[in-house]
Amino acid sequence: VVLMYLQCAHRLPLRVFNPKGKLFSKRRVYGAEAPSQNLTFMQRVVQSAPPSVVPYLQLLRVDRPIGTYLLFWPCTWSLVAATPPEAMVDMRYLFLFGIGSFVMRGAGCVVNDLWDHKLDKLVERTKNRPLASGALSKKQAVALLASQLLIGLAVLLQFNWFAVAVGVCSLPLVFIYPSAKRWTNWPQCVLGLTFNWGAFMGFAALHGYLDYSIVLPMYLAGLNWTLHYDTIYAHQDRIDDLKAGIKSTARTLGDNTQLWSIFFSSATIGLLGLSGYNAGLALPFYAGLTAGASHLAWQIKTLDIDNPKDCGAKFRSNKTFGFIIFCAFLFGKYL
Secondary structure: OHHHHHHHHOOOOOOOOOOOOOOOOOEEEOOEEEOHHHOOHHHHHHHOOOOOOHHHHHHOOOOOOHHHHHHHHHHHHHHHHHOOOOOOOOHHHHHHHHHHHHHHHHHHHHHHHHHHHHHHOOOOOOOOOHHHHOOOOHHHHHHHHHHHHHHHHHHHOOOOHHHHHHHHOOHHHHHHHHHHHHHOOOHHHHHHHHHOOHHHHHHHHHHOOOOHHHHHHHHHHHHHHHHHHHHHHHHHHHHHHHHHOOOOHHHHHHHHHHHHHHHHHHHHHHHHHHHHHHOOOOHHHHHHHHHHHHHHHHHHHHOOOOOHHHHHHHHHOHHHHHHHHHHHHHHHHHO
16 A cells, blocks of 8 residues: 555656666666656666665566565455454554565565576566576575575564464475476466465464364465466466476466456355355455456456556556455455
């Protein structure tokens, strides 16, 4: 919410970086020149940092916060579902989940780029990422990863020991996911298992145990949501992925993507409904869930899988879906 406000209220001066630390009149955005007026607020924040810091921020995808949103929202759904009706949602936990989502998403990006820096050179959209372009070395990336994991551990230790154990169980998935595109046509499934771990974390942090009748449908809903949005995302690179031998659901599903997205989205809404029902949420939850379903229907109906810009825009719009579902859980709990 703070970032959305700042995007509307502020405009920062632009500083532009290339791998050799020189300044240019235009900023290179992972292989494409973008006029300064088209930069987002976070891209401006990154480019206004000292030139030596910029590649580290780009490696963490600070200029592309959508991944943090997608990691954060399932944590909030679970936390609200776990909160007793007579109590307010714990803002401290919301803050910790926000910091944890930012840090662990950054760590995941570093792991991904360490695995994929050679493949990234073959894809137009990713060839200027810091490791692929040589702006950072592997040693520098590993040091950054270590710092992110330490911060993530510090955040995790603020919770009870059961939640700490649940959080640690997600680490194998974090390190396995980057390799998935080499051995399965469904790497987005592995991503979904990783990105929606927050469905367990919110409940575990608040209660020190898991009510599987609530969190398991929520987790599976998040998995299907990820299959929907990350298949759309992968269509941006479908042609380059084919040349590089990178597997994805975009390549697997091809022209049937929209039909499969209907299935994924329907499963997402149905499973969220089951989770909310088991949590005893009131009717306003289902009104919010209907609004979320309408948003997914709009994505599918207007999607052009052959237009990378449209795929990128539809993918990023899922931060709105996550917010709608968060509001649905809130309304169902307190209205």
